[in-house]
Amino acid sequence: MVKRRVHVAAAAIISEDGRKVLIARRPSNVDHGGLWEFPGGKLAPYETGLEGLKRELHEELGVEIQRAQPLIRVHHEYAEKHILLDVWQVHAFAGEPFGREGQAVRWVAMDELVGYPFPAANLPILRAVMLPTEYLITGEESDEARFEASLTRALTEDGVRLVQLRAKLLDESAYLARAERALTLCREHGARLLLNGDPERLEHIDADGIHLTSERLMKLERRPIAEDKWLSASTHDRRQLTQAGHIGCDFVTLSPLRTTPSHPEVAPLGWHDFQQLVERAAMPVFALGGMTRFDANHARAVGAQGIASIRDFWK
Ligand SMILES: Nc1nc2c([nH]c(=O)n2[C@H]2C[C@H](O)[C@@H](COP(=O)(O)OP(=O)(O)OP(=O)(O)O)O2)c(=O)[nH]1
């Protein structure tokens, strides 16, 4: 049987204060009935994703999109069809949304989304909605005062909200001591902290998650940490992306996009290959390798969650 291919545009509509997202409940008489969804629907054959989304949001909610940005594209195999969800983050709209088709609609705080049942295809979308566009990876630093000053600067001046503590030169006790301080700083600024390395590190420091090296990623048979923590991993090719999906990573970095001074011998992916790899990834992907915040919009346009960087944030 050749499966039907369905192309759907959907919206994560963000509240003005950036804290809430609008979800709707699918009527009980349609497929996935009773589950919650991001408003949207099937594209007509002649429509682009954004055109179809504008029409759907008008029809379903009575709002007009004013500012939207691509969030994530998700391919998912349901038993009876192959679905492509083309999801946009809507930052500004006109009108007061209401369920024009009688469906329930609700503004929900980002961290309460996990309490709502969504169709199976939505898991990567839920992750993408909760993640920022920028992922800071800390630089090597031998001096603790300078480390704290650099991290504080990034959290305050750059507004970074997602941090990976990478410190390959520290021994275990020095790493954990730094992690403790980094966690305090991140908490003070409403940022999340992932520890780089052995998942066991979470037993000592109650950080928000773990970032796996690609080497560690490839050795794992299953997700090494609980669902309520975040799991990210470094990937460089399709095989590693597939493995990240297999063990249930919440998001990944994919690198190197450009050649970098730290890895001059590695051939860069470039935007074209990057886009091809991201299209089939099962989770949000951050572009890494020579990226700055000026690349974030382009990264989003080719399907990424945003950019990850050491140098652009570590001053
Ligand atoms: N809108 C939307 N659809 C989703 C989500 N997740 C998910 O699996 N889907 C599936 C359910 C449906 O099979 C398909 C969307 O179709 P739909 O029922 O919204 O289509 P539509 O608005 O054009 O409605 P209709 O005219 O066909 O009745 O995508 C989601 O978050 N939002």
Ligand SMILES: [Mg+2]
């Ligand atoms: Mg719909």
